[in-house]
Amino acid sequence: EVQLVESGGSLVQPGGSLKLSCVASGFTFSNYWMDWVRQTPGKSLEWIGEINTDGSKTNYAPSIKDRFTISRDNAKSTLYLQMSNVKSDDTAIYYCTRTTVADYWGQGVMVTVSS
Amino acid sequence: DIVLTQSPALAVSLGQRATISCRASQSVSISRYNLMHWYQQKPGQQPKLLIYRASNLASGIPARFSGSGSGTDFTLTINPVQADDIATYYCQQSRESPPTFGGGTKLELK
Numbered sequence: 001e002v003q004l005v006e007s008g009g010s011l012v013q014p015g016g017s018l019k020l021s022c023v024a025s026g027f028t029f030s031n032y033w034m035d036w037v038r039q040t041p042g043k044s045l046e047w048i049g050e051i052n053t054d055g056s057k058t059n060y061a062p063s064i065k066d067r068f069t070i071s072r073d074n075a076k077s078t079l080y081l082q083m084s085n086v087k088s089d090d091t092a093i094y095y096c097t098r099t100t101v102a103d104y105w106g107q108g109v110m111v112t113v114s115s
Numbered sequence: 116d117i118v119l120t121q122s123p124a125l126a127v128s129l130g131q132r133a134t135i136s137c138r139a140s141q142s143v144s145i146s147r148y149n150l151m152h153w154y155q156q157k158p159g160q161q162p163k164l165l166i167y168r169a170s171n172l173a174s175g176i177p178a179r180f181s182g183s184g185s186g187t188d189f190t191l192t193i194n195p196v197q198a199d200d201i202a203t204y205y206c207q208q209s210r211e212s213p214p215t216f217g218g219g220t221k222l223e224l225k
């Protein structure tokens with residue numbers, strides 16, 4: 001059974017940093033591009049970015065470029081999202097997904113940016 | 116960015132047909148591939164892929180769900196609607212980066 005389990009969500013102050021993790025199981029993690037998507041409270045979904053299978057290539061949404069970094073550790077079947085200089089607008093549920101056409105989603109993790 | 120527009124809500128009776136539309140600000144089709152996808156999200160849950168590339172049913176999705184369309188206009192049809200289908204439905208395009216989602220259509224009971 002494919003599973004994606006995110007962790008690392010918390011309350012963080014504006015300007016702070018946070019690192020989210022997503023542990024994958026039930027499939028060969030290293031064979032798939034992986035993405036991060038977020039959902040703001042009561043609003044729609046926003047694609048954050050993606051990483052290729054070996055971690056050598058990333059693409060990001062313009063709205064978060066240069067503040068967020070996506071990486072992966074295929075030996076640990078784990079995807080990461082490093083968030084820096086966070087803003088109140090980054091308050092959202094963050095999901096990891098398998099590929100951009102997301103056939104599997106994690107359960108999501110809440111990030112709240114507030115002083 | 117490609118903007119996807121959905122009606123905010125649709126009221127439907129159980130056992131009837133529901134038609135949910137999604138309009139793109141520019142074509143999301145390349146050759147014979149229509150790069151529009153549909154997701155279902157129930158309250159407190161993560162989204163679930165229903166339809167990929169406009170008309171292909173994702174694994175495990177009941178046949179009462181179907182998708183159609185090309186270019187800029189796409190439709191998700193649920194026929195017949197069951198109580199378990201009450202949820203919010205999102206379209207997503209992958210024709211151009213960044214991939215974008217519609218604002219969602221909340222399916223409600225009439």
